Amino acid sequence: MKFCPKCKSLLLPKKGQLVCSCGYKEKGEERIVITERMGSHDLDVADEEDDPDGNSELPIVCWNCGNRGVTFWMVQMRRADEAPTRFYKCRKCRKVWRSGK
Ligand SMILES: [Zn+2]
Ligand SMILES: [Zn+2]
Structure with missing residues (x-):
């Protein structure tokens, strides 16, 4: 849990950042986790339209x-x-x- 240094509200994780309702943003550790997940190249898009048989x-x-x-x-x-x-x-x-x- 982190709190906004400006208004002391609870920061909410959003797209890898910690954001506050006042507009404050902080790049938190969660960004690393998300980046790793995005980096995995398991996305094997099946191209079934091209050649069914x-x-x-x-x-x-x-x-x-x-x-x-x-x-x-x-x-x-x-x-x-x-x-x-x-x-x-x-x-x-x-x-x-x-x-x-
Ligand atoms: Zn704030
Ligand atoms: Zn045709």
């Missing part, structure tokens, strides 16, 4: 933007004895549509 690209032209390069996946819509519905996704405009009717 690299093997399933088809030379189909997207009806929406004309881009050639479409991924697909199968979904069993109803019963198991029916053919699964094939979905397509344009790698450029992200448009998704299904095959068949």
